[in-house]
Amino acid sequence: MRKSLRKPSFGLALAATLMAICVVVLGSFTRLSHAGLGCPDWPTCYGHIWAPQTAIDIAIANETYPEIPVNLAKTWPEMVHRYLATGLGLFIVALVIMAIRHRREHNQPLKLPLLLLCLVLLQGAFGAWTVTLKLWPQVVTAHLLGGFTTLTLLAILTLRLSGNRxxxxxxxxxxxxxxxxxxxxxxxxxxxxxxxxxxxxxxxxxxxxxxxxxxxxxxxxxxxxxxxxxxxxxxxxxxxxxxxxxxxxxxxxxxxxxxxxxxxxxxxxxxxxxxxxxxxxxxxxxxxxxxxxxxxxxxxxxxxxxxxxxxxxxxxxxxxxxxxxxxxxxxxxxxxxx
CATH class of the missing domain: 1.20.1330 (f41 fragment of flagellin, N-terminal domain)
Structure with a gap:
């Protein structure tokens, strides 16, 4: 039986690619449902790790951000997207660690995981700027392109790690x-x-x-x-x-x-x-x-x-x-x- 050419991190790369698809979909949902400013601050949401829930917290948030009052229908897609993107970043960190550990193996990509790590860090910055610069079109467009590029590079990495002929x-x-x-x-x-x-x-x-x-x-x-x-x-x-x-x-x-x-x-x-x-x-x-x-x-x-x-x-x-x-x-x- 032919020895499998699949690399140890193939499953991790495949999972990261599927998560990247979810991030892209949720990112577009957030943007198209006008929830891009569902949380006017970053990385918290009105100072909370999720969103203000009680009447007192909502009142304080509305007083702090009077131009963007709390709308819980918009906060959840924004925060889910943030946490999902963070999870994708952790997957990519794991891929880099695996690539370094197996760097001496034949056909083990190293530069591509490192490039993905740089890109996901840049995406984090774009995500923050999208909020702090109040949906500045240049940043919003760059953030979308970065998300699509991240997904594409993960798909390429998955293909390279698959060992398929x-x-x-x-x-x-x-x-x-x-x-x-x-x-x-x-x-x-x-x-x-x-x-x-x-x-x-x-x-x-x-x-x-x-x-x-x-x-x-x-x-x-x-x-x-x-x-x-x-x-x-x-x-x-x-x-x-x-x-x-x-x-x-x-x-x-x-x-x-x-x-x-x-x-x-x-x-x-x-x-x-x-x-x-x-x-x-x-x-x-x-x-x-x-x-x-x-x-x-x-x-x-x-x-x-x-x-x-x-x-x-x-x-x-x-x-x-x-x-x-x-x-x-x-x-x-x-x-x-x-």
Missing amino acids: FSAFAQIKQFHKPRQLAAWTLAVVLMQIFLGGWTSANYAALACTDFPKCQTQWWPEADFETGFDFAHPIGPNYEGGKLAVPARTAIHLSHRIGAIVASVFVLGLAWALIGVRQRGWAALLVGLLAVQVALGISNVVFSLPLSVAVLHNLGGALLLVTVALINVLLNRKDPIYV
Whole structure:
């Protein structure tokens, strides 16, 4: 019987990846349910480890933070998200410890767990700044990108630790086109996720409430200069957004155009994979893309239902993970093992 090539920390990495999915989902739920400022301080919530519960504590909290009164319906998603993210950080610390202990083993990743540790520490800082800077769009978008990147790197680490054979992908190295197209697709998907995050952070998802037109026009008034002015001042409370309608329209239209471009690249990559007999990965790409497009249209047509919006965020994360894994498999140095 062939000796298992699975690394000792595979199960830990898989658990961390699943937890990262939960963190991404809950983070999007917190943001989209307008609970990002459910707790106006950090790391506590109105000075409590969970939230003020008694009438006296709530009264004191409201007096301390009169601009953000206690809303227990918003405090729980914020605090659950914080504790779940902290738990993910502990998983990553454990992965680093395991990587150091087994660093002399063949194909044991060390740099990737260390990179994840740096990233999760940065994510903690972004989480704090999201609250203390009152949903400053730049930080909110960076926090979303950081969460998606953390999930993606954990998925890559899990794949590398699994010890699975992907010998069929070794044959694809003969073809330059799939590798080059995969790299471009990854860049385009990342840009589209940034546009989605910028749309959400600036509350521009409902700048267009009809589809395929926008405000009953093919090209309504749009202020791209203001919409993509990244010099928002620090200080105001950005909950609900501060931009005028033309600026939000410009952001929304950019996200729609980005979706078209990303769809072309993803479909092109799927076609290229079919050409090198990787129909399973191609089908996965097309399926994720179809679901993501349907969810995006549903967000507009049905006025941003919370469940649909959260699934749209999850779909973007899963599409990014899939494209990233394809890039890893196409570009790995070892012809047999990941």
